[in-house]
Amino acid sequence: MIAKKVCLLGPTGVGKTSLVKRFVEGIFSEKYLTTIGVKIDKKTVTIDDTEIQLMLWDMEGTDRYCGFQTRYLRGAAAYIIVVDQTRAQTLIEGMEIHKLVKEECDIPSLLVVNKSDLDASWHWTADELDHYKRHFNATAMTSAKTGENVETMFNDLASLAFGSTQE
Amino acid sequence: MYSLNKALSAFDCAVLRQRSENTYELVHNNFPWIFELFNTSTSEASFNFPSRSLFLDDFIEQAKELWETSLDDQLNSGIWTEQLNKDLELHLEAIAINSKDEKLLVLHNQEQQFIQRQTTLQSARELVIANEVLQEQHIHVRRQFEKILLESRSLGDKIEALSDVIDHAQFGVLILDASMRPLLQNPAIFDLFDLPYEPSSTNVFNTLSDLARKQYPEFERVLSVRENWQGELLWMQPPFNTKWLKVTLYVIGDSDPDTYHWCLFVTDISRLKHLQQHNETLALHDPLTQLPNRQFFWRCLERFCANPDVFYVLYIDVNHFKQVNEAFGHKEGDRLLRELANRLKNTLKKKDVIARVGGDEFAIILSDINEPEHCQKIADRMQKNAHDVFTTEGDERYYISLSIGAVSYPNDGKNPETLMKYADLAAYKAKSDENQAVELYSSELTQRSSQRLTLESALRDAVKNDEFELMLQPILNLTSNRVVKAEALIRWNHPERGIIMPGEFIPLAEQTGLIVKIGKWVIEKGLALIQSIQSSGFRIKLSINLSPRQIRDPGLLSFVEKQLEKTDIDPSLLEFELTEGTIVSDYDTVSKLLNLFRQKGISVAIDDFGTGYSSLSYLKKLPIDDLKIDRSFVKDLASDDNDKAIVLAVLAMAKQLQLDVTAEGVEDSSQQQFLNEHDCELGQGYLFSQPVTFDNFISYLRTKN
Ligand SMILES: Nc1nc2c(ncn2[C@@H]2O[C@H](COP(=O)(O)OP(=O)(O)O)[C@@H](O)[C@H]2O)c(=O)[nH]1
Ligand SMILES: [Mg+2]
Numbered sequence: 001m002i003a004k005k006v007c008l009l010g011p012t013g014v015g016k017t018s019l020v021k022r023f024v025e026g027i028f029s030e031k032y033l034t035t036i037g038v039k040i041d042k043k044t045v046t047i048d049d050t051e052i053q054l055m056l057w058d059m060e061g062t063d064r065y066c067g068f069q070t071r072y073l074r075g076a077a078a079y080i081i082v083v084d085q086t087r088a089q090t091l092i093e094g095m096e097i098h099k100l101v102k103e104e105c106d107i108p109s110l111l112v113v114n115k116s117d118l119d120a121s122w123h124w125t126a127d128e129l130d131h132y133k134r135h136f137n138a139t140a141m142t143s144a145k146t147g148e149n150v151e152t153m154f155n156d157l158a159s160l161a162f163g164s165t166q167e
Numbered sequence: 168m169y170s171l172n173k174a175l176s177a178f179d180c181a182v183l184r185q186r187s188e189n190t191y192e193l194v195h196n197n198f199p200w201i202f203e204l205f206n207t208s209t210s211e212a213s214f215n216f217p218s219r220s221l222f223l224d225d226f227i228e229q230a231k232e233l234w235e236t237s238l239d240d241q242l243n244s245g246i247w248t249e250q251l252n253k254d255l256e257l258h259l260e261a262i263a264i265n266s267k268d269e270k271l272l273v274l275h276n277q278e279q280q281f282i283q284r285q286t287t288l289q290s291a292r293e294l295v296i297a298n299e300v301l302q303e304q305h306i307h308v309r310r311q312f313e314k315i316l317l318e319s320r321s322l323g324d325k326i327e328a329l330s331d332v333i334d335h336a337q338f339g340v341l342i343l344d345a346s347m348r349p350l351l352q353n354p355a356i357f358d359l360f361d362l363p364y365e366p367s368s369t370n371v372f373n374t375l376s377d378l379a380r381k382q383y384p385e386f387e388r389v390l391s392v393r394e395n396w397q398g399e400l401l402w403m404q405p406p407f408n409t410k411w412l413k414v415t416l417y418v419i420g421d422s423d424p425d426t427y428h429w430c431l432f433v434t435d436i437s438r439l440k441h442l443q444q445h446n447e448t449l450a451l452h453d454p455l456t457q458l459p460n461r462q463f464f465w466r467c468l469e470r471f472c473a474n475p476d477v478f479y480v481l482y483i484d485v486n487h488f489k490q491v492n493e494a495f496g497h498k499e500g501d502r503l504l505r506e507l508a509n510r511l512k513n514t515l516k517k518k519d520v521i522a523r524v525g526g527d528e529f530a531i532i533l534s535d536i537n538e539p540e541h542c543q544k545i546a547d548r549m550q551k552n553a554h555d556v557f558t559t560e561g562d563e564r565y566y567i568s569l570s571i572g573a574v575s576y577p578n579d580g581k582n583p584e585t586l587m588k589y590a591d592l593a594a595y596k597a598k599s600d601e602n603q604a605v606e607l608y609s610s611e612l613t614q615r616s617s618q619r620l621t622l623e624s625a626l627r628d629a630v631k632n633d634e635f636e637l638m639l640q641p642i643l644n645l646t647s648n649r650v651v652k653a654e655a656l657i658r659w660n661h662p663e664r665g666i667i668m669p670g671e672f673i674p675l676a677e678q679t680g681l682i683v684k685i686g687k688w689v690i691e692k693g694l695a696l697i698q699s700i701q702s703s704g705f706r707i708k709l710s711i712n713l714s715p716r717q718i719r720d721p722g723l724l725s726f727v728e729k730q731l732e733k734t735d736i737d738p739s740l741l742e743f744e745l746t747e748g749t750i751v752s753d754y755d756t757v758s759k760l761l762n763l764f765r766q767k768g769i770s771v772a773i774d775d776f777g778t779g780y781s782s783l784s785y786l787k788k789l790p791i792d793d794l795k796i797d798r799s800f801v802k803d804l805a806s807d808d809n810d811k812a813i814v815l816a817v818l819a820m821a822k823q824l825q826l827d828v829t830a831e832g833v834e835d836s837s838q839q840q841f842l843n844e845h846d847c848e849l850g851q852g853y854l855f856s857q858p859v860t861f862d863n864f865i866s867y868l869r870t871k872n
Contacts, residue, residue, distance in 0.1 A: 005225075013296040034292050036285050037246030037258070040221045055221055063295065064455060064501055065288055069245065075225065087299045092496060121303045123310070 001044070003053040004161040005075050009068075009101065010082035011093045012061030015114040018144035019082065020058050023154050028145050035060045038072060045158045052158050062097055070104045077161035080110040080153075081136070088122035095132060108160035111136040112153060117143040179276035184269060185234065189216040191272060198276055203251050222247045223261060227272070230263030234270040241265065246277050246284075290442035291454050297439055301338070301413070305432050308336055309417060312430060316420045317721070326351060339433035341372060347429065356433055359412065361404065375414065375431065378402060384588030388595060391620070392678050393418045393427070397526070399436065411440040427680060453523040455501055456508035464522035464530050468583040471532055477576060479542045481531040482590035483511070483549070484570040484598060488527035491557075491565065494754065499559050503567070510552040514545060530590070537575070539607050546571045546605035570598035574608040589613075599674055623679055625661065626672055630684050634660050637692045638858035641867060642710070642829060642851040645843050650871050652708045652829075653700075654744070654851065655693045656858045657685070677714050686717040687726060694734045696861060697741070703865050705872065710742040710772060715749045718756060724763055731767070738768035744795065746774045758789055765790040772829070776817060786824060793849075794821050798832025801852070805837045818845055 008016040017035050022028055024041045041056045057076070062068045073079070079101060083094040098109065111133055124132075133139045137160055140153040181198035183191040191214045193201070204223070205214040217224045226244045233242050244261040251257060258281035264271040315328045329351055333340040339356030343349055349372055356371055357364045378400045379386040389396045396416040403409050415432040444450045451463035459467075471478055485507065492500035504527065511529060512521055520532040536542050553569045572593025580586040589608045596615075597606035606612075629635065635657055642652035659667040676682040693711045700707050717723055731738055743764060750757050750773070761771050772793035773786075796817055800810045814830075821828045830842050833852030842850060856867055 012292050034285060034289050036281055038222060039248040087303055089299050121307045
């Protein structure tokens with residue numbers, strides 16, 4: 001079976017760990033437990049009749065207490081930048097992380113706007129969002145809480161990862 | 168090996184040595200999970216990759232790269248979490264070591280470090296996130312407020328629309344009218360204080376302002392100058408009820424002083440405070456700068472005040488901090504605070520205390536200092552350190568400065584409240600005076616703040632009674648000596664005090680928002696003067712000053728358009744002057760506005776150039792026509808080499824950007840000669856003429872042109 005490493009990046013508290021939990025275990029918890037270091041989960045998906053084992057690298061959020069760790073990107077086939085639509089600041093920080101990754105490696109990326117079950121209190125207009133989305137191969141609006149779009153998003157991610165290293 | 172084993176037995180770790188590429192043998196083991204990790208039995212002495220850990224398999228590839236080199240070095244994996252089965256979660260770290268003839272892999276159980284890091288960061292991050300979400304909601308509600316308040320509908324309609332917004336807000340909201348009477352409050356704010364909801368009761372506001380006055384000595388001044396403010400209040404209701412409340416105060420509708428409102432947002436942050444207090448370092452430390460925080464500083468100050476020993480308290484506010492945040496992002500703002508904290512710390516003695524007491528505010532206790540000169544010297548040094556260039560991660564350079572207020576114990580005050588109140592007042596004074604780096608508190612300051620209130624009410628009357636006058640100062644072409652432009656300068660004819668210069672009342676007008684009305688008067692009057700000059704047979708451009716608050720007034724552009732239409736004046740005869748500070752304070756608004764001016768044919772000059780912090784990259788992007796070199800550089804042009812260099816640099820830069828340059832404050836012919844020689848085209852100053860009345864201006868024109 002083909003195995004693909006994918007990384008979940010983004011600021012703290014946007015729902016990276018929750019997305020993985022929803023996808024792999026089908027559960028969600030309101031309680032926030034901050035991630036320390038790295039944790040890898042795996043799950044098999046089928047893309048065009050091919051089974052792919054996704055290795056999901058969930059990492060400590062990038063913030064003032066934890067810098068961005070490029071070394072964990074090694075061997076990754078794709079990554080997602082997760083942001084939270086109740087905090088405008090997370091999009092700005094997400095874009096900064098995106099820029100840092102781009103300097104490091106050239107692999108497909110997905111922008112995930114999470115917490116779609118909540119009201120978007122941020123002030124980005126559709127136009128401004130489009131402007132940001134253009135820097136990614138694809139985007140998705142998800143909710144780890146309701147599960148909305150989570151499966152689809154990870155499948156898209158798997159396709160991106162699969163496509164990126166296929167000869 | 169024996170002693171190594173003994174040393175290592177203190178750690179929960181296993182040491183493996185590479186035998187062949189994927190096979191490792193055990194050198195030391197004090198780590199029972201090693202067999203699980205490699206899925207081997209305990210009798211086994213060798214371990215093969217791949218292991219059961221995806222992370223470790225990934226790491227070993229990097230380790231091999233290190234081992235292939237001959238470097239005596241090591242590589243650290245960082246902490247990872249390994250879920251070995253449903254109930255067994257390990258927190259591990261791997262270290263690859265390359266030493267002369269050994270390739271070693273250490274696996275280390277980091278349970279303790281993991282727990283410690285997680286408990287510390289859990290509350291720290293919850294705080295950051297809660298703050299961000301709160302900020303976001305505040306901005307959201309505030310935008311809606313501003314929209315509603317600026318719309319022209321009846322007060323009743325406005326109140327109804329506002330209620331709709333705040334009834335659903337997730338935090339307490341209180342709106343007060345200009346005289347601090349509650350106009351509207353939501354049920355949530357009564358809940359916070361366990362009070363029954365009574366829409367017109369003043370209980371909540373009274374409680375809040377009492378708490379704020381006691382716990383934040385600067386609060387009174389904040390109200391009197393109408394600043395936005397944020398603080399954390401401790402509310403105690405005997406016997407058991409204690410809450411931490413985060414309070415944010417906004418002034419809304421400030422461009423019209425007659426209809427502005429106060430708006431208070433209140434959130435219960437007790438849970439976060441509780442989390443924070445679990446952890447002594449967090450409770451008294453600012454995690455960003457690693458300095459002590461406000462609570463800690465307060466305790467120290469109380470301790471110092473219990474002793475007779477003299478000391479000074481400094482209150483430091485970073486000028487232009489908001490701009491750095493806006494221009495370069497919050498991350499750079501954070502970096503600035505950390506760097507500045509270090510620079511400040513380096514100027515202190517061991518016994519001194521420094522703390523971060525607010526967003527961009529620091530407080531310092533200078534122990535054993537009695538002489539104002541001595542305090543001044545230290546503060547000067549801080550100012551100097553702060554003036555050194557700051558560099559962003561993207562290598563962009565920028566500068567900041569500080570407003571420093573100083574009070575002495577026991578001369579100026581004997582308790583923490585008084586000392587902090589006066590230090591804040593002094594820092595505030597320092598802020599309004601760009602050239603004053605450090606302001607030492609004097610009783611005059613408290614007097615002055617009451618004089619200020621008198622002046623403010625006189626200024627309100629002045630607007631009503633039309634007590635202003637517009638003077639004109641000619642601007643000459645330095646080669647032809649002909650008048651090509653004039654600057655409009657305002658005077659206030661106070662019925663009792665006589666003439667008051669703009670330097671005295673414009674800052675006050677700016678703070679109170681009266682500037683918007685006064686500014687409109689100036690524009691209207693200025694355009695009338697352009698007409699009169701034209702009818703006297705001259706075509707002279709008029710330059711009018713715009714302040715930051717005028718720029719933020721959303722009605723400015725349409726007002727200018729309407730006036731131009733009404734008077735039918737050629738817009739190319741109108742120029743607006745903005746200071747550098749105005750530009751950097753709100754780049755986006757300014758940039759939009761200036762482009763619209765340019766479209767209309769109105770030109771733009773930058774006033775006081777050289778005193779602010781704008782970088783060349785700012786200027787390049789803005790539609791600017793003229794730079795005015797600040798008088799402070801022109802003054803000592805003949806004798807001061809530094810000033811000479813600055814002026815020459817500005818001239819060179821202007822040439823490159825194809826901007827005109829006007830020298831302000833030209834007072835003697837040697838200055839004119841220097842400017843002439845270096846292609847500075849325009850000048851104004853006493854050498855030619857002081858600001859004069861319209862009639863005198865026309866006579867002057869007749870002699871010159
Ligand atoms: N309402 C809502 N909350 C979410 C969602 N995803 C995550 N959360 C919550 O956000 C907080 C942070 O989630 P977490 O997955 O730990 O974020 P991480 O730091 O990016 O890994 C937790 O309290 C989650 O319950 C979502 O889609 N909707
Ligand atoms: Mg996480």
